[in-house]
Amino acid sequence: QVQLQESGPGLVKPSQTLSLTCTVSGGSISSGNYYWSWIRQPAGKGLEWIGRIYTSGSTNYNPSLKSRVTISVDTSKNQFSLNLNSLTAADTAVYYCAAVGCGGGSCYLAYWGQGTLVTVSS
Amino acid sequence: DIQMTQSPSSLSASVGDRVTITCRASQSISSYLNWYQQKPGKAPNLLIYAASSLQSGVPSRFSGSGSGTEFILTISSLQPEDFATYYCQQSYNIPHTFGQGTKLEIK
Numbered sequence: 001q002v003q004l005q006e007s008g009p010g011l012v013k014p015s016q017t018l019s020l021t022c023t024v025s026g027g028s029i030s031s032g033n034y035y036w037s038w039i040r041q042p043a044g045k046g047l048e049w050i051g052r053i054y055t056s057g058s059t060n061y062n063p064s065l066k067s068r069v070t071i072s073v074d075t076s077k078n079q080f081s082l083n084l085n086s087l088t089a090a091d092t093a094v095y096y097c098a099a100v101g102c103g104g105g106s107c108y109l110a111y112w113g114q115g116t117l118v119t120v121s122s
Numbered sequence: 123d124i125q126m127t128q129s130p131s132s133l134s135a136s137v138g139d140r141v142t143i144t145c146r147a148s149q150s151i152s153s154y155l156n157w158y159q160q161k162p163g164k165a166p167n168l169l170i171y172a173a174s175s176l177q178s179g180v181p182s183r184f185s186g187s188g189s190g191t192e193f194i195l196t197i198s199s200l201q202p203e204d205f206a207t208y209y210c211q212q213s214y215n216i217p218h219t220f221g222q223g224t225k226l227e228i229k
Binding site: 037046047048049051052060061062063064096101103104105106107108109110112113114115 | 175177
């Protein structure tokens with residue numbers, strides 16, 4: 001079973017760039033069985049899809065974040081990463097990475113990391 | 123973006139009750155609809171994908187139905203561990219938007 005673990009700073013200053021890494025275990029990130037996504041959730045609020053990356057490097061982003069976000073993959077380390085720049089307090093949230101499977105005509109967030117809380121504050 | 127609207131936003135029920143949660147899409151999404159359960163302090167957990175397919179390991183009391191713009195999650199007989207927040211998500215178009223969530227509480 002695929003397992004995911006987010007890592008990165010818990011506190012980032014406004015206007016700076018957030019960098020998070022998701023380490024995948026229990027299988028190769030290049031297996032082709034999944035693609036990889038980031039999702040976030042402000043405290044007490046709902047889920048927001050940030051974007052996705054295929055192991056080919058092809059990406060799609062939420063248009064609301066597209067100008068500030070970059071997702072990349074490092075197959076040699078079995079990791080993928082999220083960079084989000086020009087941070088404001090509104091970016092304070094729990095950030096999740098996930099493995100996305102597809103079947104039955106839909107793609108779904110099959111496995112999730114435990115989440116990492118990122119606070120944007122000076 | 124496709125807007126996903128869940129109803130109700132919150133729901134009180136008792137152990138053993140049959141519960142339904144509705145998710146409506148702002149345009150047709152065929153069967154590109156997933157359901158997740160989230161407990162406090164935990165990551166969401168996939169319950170149903172492609173509108174009606176039960177994820178492996180999920181109890182059979184959970185079921186999903188619908189296509190197009192209206193979808194339903196049914197819990198046939200509530201168990202104590204089912205009290206949580208439920209989210210629908212469409213994967214028809216980018217961004218893969220979520221509903222606002224339905225909080226299921228103990229009556």
